[in-house]
Amino acid sequence: MEILYAVIDVLLPFEWTEFNFMKNAFIAVLLITPLFGLVGTMIVNNRMSFFSDALGHSALTGIAIGVLMGVDNYMLSMLGFALLFAVAISAVIGSGVSSTDTIIGVFSSTGLALGVVLLSASGGFAKYSGYLIGDILTVQPEEIALLAVLLLAVLLVWGLFFNRFLVASVNADLAASKNIREGAVQKVFVILVAVLVTVSIKWVGVLIINSLLVLPAASARNVARGMRSYHAWSVCISMFSGVTGLILSYYLGTAAGGTIVLVAAVIFAVTFLLGFLSGRRRAS
Amino acid sequence: MTEQHQHVCGEDCSNCAAAGCNCVDCKCSVRIRDLGVKKKDGVILYDVNLNVRHGEIMALIGRNGAGKTTLLKALLGRIPYTGEIQFTSHKGERVEKPRIGYAPQNLVFDHSSPMSVGDLLCANLSPFPVWLGQRKKQRERAAAMLERAGARAELLDKKLGNLSGGELQRVLLAFALEPMPDLLLLDEPVSAVDRRGIEVFYELVCALRVRYHMPVILVSHDLTHVLKYATSAALLDRTILVSGEVSEVMASREVRETFGLPAPEERRD
Numbered sequence: 283m284e285i286l287y288a289v290i291d292v293l294l295p296f297e298w299t300e301f302n303f304m305k306n307a308f309i310a311v312l313l314i315t316p317l318f319g320l321v322g323t324m325i326v327n328n329r330m331s332f333f334s335d336a337l338g339h340s341a342l343t344g345i346a347i348g349v350l351m352g353v354d355n356y357m358l359s360m361l362g363f364a365l366l367f368a369v370a371i372s373a374v375i376g377s378g379v380s381s382t383d384t385i386i387g388v389f390s391s392t393g394l395a396l397g398v399v400l401l402s403a404s405g406g407f408a409k410y411s412g413y414l415i416g417d418i419l420t421v422q423p424e425e426i427a428l429l430a431v432l433l434l435a436v437l438l439v440w441g442l443f444f445n446r447f448l449v450a451s452v453n454a455d456l457a458a459s460k461n462i463r464e465g466a467v468q469k470v471f472v473i474l475v476a477v478l479v480t481v482s483i484k485w486v487g488v489l490i491i492n493s494l495l496v497l498p499a500a501s502a503r504n505v506a507r508g509m510r511s512y513h514a515w516s517v518c519i520s521m522f523s524g525v526t527g528l529i530l531s532y533y534l535g536t537a538a539g540g541t542i543v544l545v546a547a548v549i550f551a552v553t554f555l556l557g558f559l560s561g562r563r564r565a566s
Numbered sequence: 567m568t569e570q571h572q573h574v575c576g577e578d579c580s581n582c583a584a585a586g587c588n589c590v591d592c593k594c595s596v597r598i599r600d601l602g603v604k605k606k607d608g609v610i611l612y613d614v615n616l617n618v619r620h621g622e623i624m625a626l627i628g629r630n631g632a633g634k635t636t637l638l639k640a641l642l643g644r645i646p647y648t649g650e651i652q653f654t655s656h657k658g659e660r661v662e663k664p665r666i667g668y669a670p671q672n673l674v675f676d677h678s679s680p681m682s683v684g685d686l687l688c689a690n691l692s693p694f695p696v697w698l699g700q701r702k703k704q705r706e707r708a709a710a711m712l713e714r715a716g717a718r719a720e721l722l723d724k725k726l727g728n729l730s731g732g733e734l735q736r737v738l739l740a741f742a743l744e745p746m747p748d749l750l751l752l753d754e755p756v757s758a759v760d761r762r763g764i765e766v767f768y769e770l771v772c773a774l775r776v777r778y779h780m781p782v783i784l785v786s787h788d789l790t791h792v793l794k795y796a797t798s799a800a801l802l803d804r805t806i807l808v809s810g811e812v813s814e815v816m817a818s819r820e821v822r823e824t825f826g827l828p829a830p831e832e833r834r835d
Contacts, residue, residue: 323697388587417824445689452686452726453674459668459742460690460750506680507725513697522643 283423297330299533303419309537310421314482317436318522321478322499323513324471327451332383332435333371334475335492336390340367341483345413350405355479364476367393372472373383394488416487418528418538425485432481439474447471448509490539492504497546502540504550504557519549571789572772593658595619596641596749596781601649603636610636614649618626618749618798619783620656624772625796625812626788629824632803634785638751641783642666647695653748667742671753673734673784675728678803683737684708684722691739716770732763739770747780754786764788767796789825 285415290305298304325334344360354430367389374385401407446467450457454464472566479491486494502515601614618624632716653664687708688700700708701824709719717736720728729737742750752771772795774783779790784791784795793797793816800809809818815821822829 326572327676327681329676428828441695441696442693444695445693448689448696449682450604451679453670453673454670455639455642455644456672456673456738456741458644459747461663461665503678503680508680508723509685509696512680512697552765 283426284486291404296370298529303421303529304532306421306423306426307418307528309426310418310429310485311528313426313433313523314418314486315498315520315524316517317429317433317478318494319498319512319517320440321475322495322497322500322520323516324447324451324497325475325498327448328468328471330475331492331496332386332390332493333368333472333483333529334479336371336386336393337364337476337479338483338488338491339390339397340364340393341480342410342413342488343367343393344397344480345410346397346400346404349410352508360483361477361480364480367475368472369397372468387433412487413483414488415490415537416483416485416539418485428481432478436478438476439470441465443470455460455549456478457559467564478503485534485539490543491542494520494544497543499544501550501553519553523549574642584614593620593654594656594748594780595654596653596664596783597650598641598817599650599652601637601640601641601647603633603640603645604645609804611647611804614802616799616800616806616809617689618783620781621775621779622798623775623782623784623796623810625784625792625799626802627786627789627799627821627824627825628802633698634802637802638668638753638783638785641749641751642668647729658815662749665745665747667747667750667780669735669738669750669752671735673738675726679725680725682723683726683729685713686726686737687722687741690744699812708740711740711744712737715743725819732760732766735767737762738768743774743778746778750780750782752782753783754784754788754791764791788829789821792816 287302287305290299290308294308299308319419325331340363341360345362347363347465348356348359353359368385371386371389374380374389377384398407409467438500446457446462449460450462450464457464479495483491498520499512499516501519502512506512506515522544523546527545528538530536530545531538531541579781587777595617596612596618598616601611603611614637616624625753626637628634636645637646641651653661655661684700684705685696688704689696689812692701692708694701694704698816704723708722712719712721715736717733717740721733721737724733726734726737736827739752742752754767771784775797784796786796793812796812798810799815800810801807801815801818801824803823803824807824808818821827
């Protein structure tokens with residue numbers, strides 16, 4: 283860690299890097315944002331943005347369960363509940379009774395409300411309200427190591443399974459003809475998203491996490507022409523918003539998460555215009 | 567292609583008569599035995615028995631809701647069914663995990679997705695993740711696949727969502743033909759493709775039959791095309807009502823009744 287700090291001191295001799303918590307936050311952003319950029323591409327492609335949002339909301343219930351069980355680290359209870367939640371959503375969607383967005387909406391609000399009720403019953407919600415917007419500035423060195431491991435794991439999954447994710451995302455019948463089971467692929471992906479959301483929720487927050495997953499990929503779609511440029515744009519936009527947002531939040535004295543999202547939203551607007559204009563030029 | 571001549575159905579055998587190749591011996595086939603599909607709202611398919619052999623283009627016809635799509639989904643292994651579907655290789659051995667080429671008519675997909683034709687084809691060719699790029703070797707193979715399916719190689723860099731109906735049909739055909747399938751499932755292009763495009767599509771399918779000899783099941787909605795291009799036909803209405811050689815099936819009472827065709831005597835004038 284000391285080496286990394288020294289590197290940052292040499293490369294970025296600015297006021298905002300003077301504090302260790304800012305250095306930690308900076309490293310964490312450099313690890314989290316490519317993760318979100320990568321995974322976001324497929325969340326947007328699979329039209330799962332509501333789903334990841336619901337997973338984020340379920341984290342609150344996961345924390346509450348952890349509190350009730352008396353554990354200090356809520357990671358496991360969050361992860362357990364998020365996976366249960368994901369399985370339950372898939373099962374109800376699979377039954378074909380109601381439309382997907384309705385089902386996810388129901389689960390999402392239930393997850394949030396249950397979390398709020400349980401937490402307020404066990405000693406006041408205010409103590410946990412930090413989870414709503416998260417705080418990247420509280421990230422600890424050992425947690426940074428965890429993020430690094432997560433980034434490697436996601437890169438591995440993306441390396442091994444991406445082509446199957448891609449074919450399955452086009453059309454389930456088409457995937458079936460190549461012996462790709464869309465259901466199984468979907469499960470791997472859902473687990474991945476659940477892990478990602480759970481691990482990073484503490485620093486990114488229930489209300490913000492989905493914006494970070496969706497915005498970079500959504501912006502990238504406006505300008506990308508193929509899968510490689512889609513991923514490159516998404517990761518770059520995600521990292522750029524992360525770093526810019528973090529620095530801006532330091533000088534403006536604003537919350538880092540929200541500032542990062544705002545930067546990403548501005549980039550979306552710009553790419554939307556670019557995509558719109560180039561689309562019109564091609565059409566004319 | 568003749569030098570390492572292991573006879574594989576699907577290989578180009580046009581030059582191998584001299585090498586003693588006998589394509590007619592190929593035993594690849596699909597046998598459907600007593601297939602049934604039940605859903606909550608009742609029986610969709612029952613007692614479906616069908617054989618499709620090497621080099622045969624079987625037209626699957628029937629009214630809307632007769633279960634054609636359900637049968638395709640069962641063949642793809644997408645829905646549970648009773649009964650048996652047996653795939654046999656060119657050597658006459660049973661194929662447990664058949665490779666099925668499927669070119670659907672109305673592919674439901676996200677047209678705004680930034681996925682190029684090359685991405686789709688290369689993702690099918692190797693496990694090398696396409697988000698890191700398309701390797702040169704795979705791109706060349708993908709270009710050859712496109713040409714085999716009657717499409718231009720320039721389509722590789724076009725977005726899947728920006729293709730015309732006819733282009734998409736060919737890209738899907740190229741996708742379906744790699745790896746060479748044990749069964750080719752086709753949907754007749756109707757909505758998005760113009761009349762000339764449909765004929766080009768059929769000519770292509772017939773050329774593929776001559777060249778690669780795999781069994782083909784074709785869902786068709788146009789009886790004139792069936793007569794012109796299919797070698798056999800099966801009329802489906804929750805079960806197979808009649809099947810066999812295409813002219814016999816088309817002349818059968820069941821087909822005439824289903825499609826409200828005039829009796830043969832009336833048709834003469």
